[in-house]
Amino acid sequence: MAGTSSLKAARADLDRLRTLLGLAEVDDPEGVQLIAAMPAEVRGEKRPLPDVEETRRRLRAGQDLIGSLTVSK
Numbered sequence: 702m703a704g705t706s707s708l709k710a711a712r713a714d715l716d717r718l719r720t721l722l723g724l725a726e727v728d729d730p731e732g733v734q735l736i737a738a739m740p741a742e743v744r745g746e747k748r749p750l751p752d753v754e755e756t757r758r759r760l761r762a763g764q765d766l767i768g769s770l771t772v773s774k
Contacts, residue, residue, distance in 0.1 A: 717750050724757050732760055739766050 718740060725732035743750055751767050759766050 714750060717753060720753050721750065721756055724753070724760055735760065735766055742767055 721739065722736055725736040727733065739751070739756075746767075748767065756766055
């Protein structure tokens with residue numbers, strides 16, 4: 702979402718954003734809040750929109766939606 706090089710790319714980003722926004726269940730206010738905040742976070746960090754399936758998995762697991770996963774030993 703940092704910027705798009707073409708109309709086709711912009712439309713693909715918009716479609717992905719719509720799909721991401723639809724992931725949260727209306728009866729899950731915390732999930733709705735996390736999903737709603739995500740586009741601004743992505744834009745502020747100039748990162749691409751996250752993968753839909755990865756975001757769905759992270760939302761269900763209660764993980765940060767756009768941060769990277771770290772593994773400690």
